[in-house]
Amino acid sequence: MSLSLRWRLTIGIAAALIVTLVAILVTLRLALGGILEADLDDDLSRDARLVSARVAILGSLDDREGLQEIVDSYSLGGLASAFVVVVRDDQGTVLASPPGVDAEALALDPAQREAVRQGDHFSRTVTLGEGDKIRLRTSRLTIGRETVGIVQVAEDAEFTSRPLDRLQTVLLAEGIGGVILALIIGFWLARGAVKPLQEVIGVAADIEASDLGRRIGARASPVEVQKLADTFDAMLARLDAAFQQQGNFVLDISHELRTPLTALRGNIDVLLMDDRLDSETRSALERVLGEVSRLIRLTSNLLYLAHAEAGRELDRRPVELDTLCLEVYR
The missing domain is CATH 3.30.450.20 (PAS domain)
Structure with a gap:
């Protein structure tokens, strides 16, 4: 141990x-x-x-x-x-x-x-x-x-x-007392030296992925602890920027994909309204329509997750699990 x-x-x-x-x-x-x-x-x-x-x-x-x-x-x-x-x-x-x-x-x-x-x-x-x-x-x-x-x-x-x-006996007795006193003083000094580190650890443990804007800011701590805290704050800043870029990328992709996919689904729906289509072509268009609908749902889910990670209020509503499981199975 x-x-x-x-x-x-x-x-x-x-x-x-x-x-x-x-x-x-x-x-x-x-x-x-x-x-x-x-x-x-x-x-x-x-x-x-x-x-x-x-x-x-x-x-x-x-x-x-x-x-x-x-x-x-x-x-x-x-x-x-x-x-x-x-x-x-x-x-x-x-x-x-x-x-x-x-x-x-x-x-x-x-x-x-x-x-x-x-x-x-x-x-x-x-x-x-x-x-x-x-x-x-x-x-x-x-x-x-x-x-x-x-x-x-x-x-x-x-x-x-x-x-x-006699001198040896006296010094040994004083030495034993000195060792006990040294342990007490040493523990007290060590506690004071470690306390800033424990504070840094406590703050770091409270920081979550959704709260990367928080900083340790150990300005009144010893120089070594302050350098450690500044390094950790700089790492948090880089992580925060990376997460924001990732979230923005997901939002942008979701928005950019939904528009052409929606237009594609509309065109396919228009084609399916034509009664002159033979059965083979109609079946192919229906399969394409199903995949396009699935892509639209995926982009909607990505947009939903991006909003959730950004801390926005989500629209909560009941979900039919059997339908959801069937979609996942397909």
């Missing part, structure tokens, strides 16, 4: 709004996610510098108890504290880590260790064994001017995901 133009416009407007809302949702989520992630990386970078400063004050990585004390002060309770610190030597061996944290899940490959020793630092999101996601910042650990190890600080990634999830 084909949809009406009104519903097509309504669905089109609603679809355009839905696409726009989805694009806004994706853009906001990506932009806000990037901002929150960048802020978290800045915080982790600052915390990594603080840990590095405390280790530098400690003076050596050989003091395992001191390192563990520094780590515990930041990440007491493991992941439950939502903050993790891991200290490694320059070969990547774990020197201190919070209890309950699988430090091997945060291990570095040789290329990454070498990049960190050269002064590089990077952030990445790591998924631990139980599905917990953390944001991990890895930097070099220096004492004085010497790179002695690697420090890793991490924080629960839910600090960035929770605001995004």
Whole structure:
């Protein structure tokens, strides 16, 4: 089943709004996610510098108890504290880590260790064994001017995901409301756009063959509808002229044929009054008289129809159907 133009416009407007809302949702989520992630990386970078400063004050990585004390002060309770610190030597061996944290899940490959020793630092999101996601910042650990190890600080990634999830929920709720509102507004706008067309259709449906002088005349309508109405009016004008020419032609032919046919019938009647005609000639003249009478009736009927189509008042009177049927049969 084909949809009406009104519903097509309504669905089109609603679809355009839905696409726009989805694009806004994706853009906001990506932009806000990037901002929150960048802020978290800045915080982790600052915390990594603080840990590095405390280790530098400690003076050596050989003091395992001191390192563990520094780590515990930041990440007491493991992941439950939502903050993790891991200290490694320059070969990547774990020197201190919070209890309950699988430090091997945060291990570095040789290329990454070498990049960190050269002064590089990077952030990445790591998924631990139980599905917990953390944001991990890895930097070099220096004492004085010497790179002695690697420090890793991490924080629960839910600090960035929770605001995004709330934003997504709010935007989805607003999006559903926006779609419903778009359908209502779209239907209203489509109704206003289609209404001039419906008026043109209504007027065109009322026009009959006997009323071709009527015109649509949609002057206050939109430009497109007005062009359609003007084109339809021009077609009606051509049809009206053609019908008038046809009617005039039928009237002229009917009048022109009746006069000679009547004269011909009169002459035949005169010939039939001659008693000297033989039977064969009389029979032939009678047949010709019958055909001439039939032609006269046809021209009279054509004239009658032409007057009827022209809207003239007709002479109505009873007709003997048996005689009419017999004439038709003949």
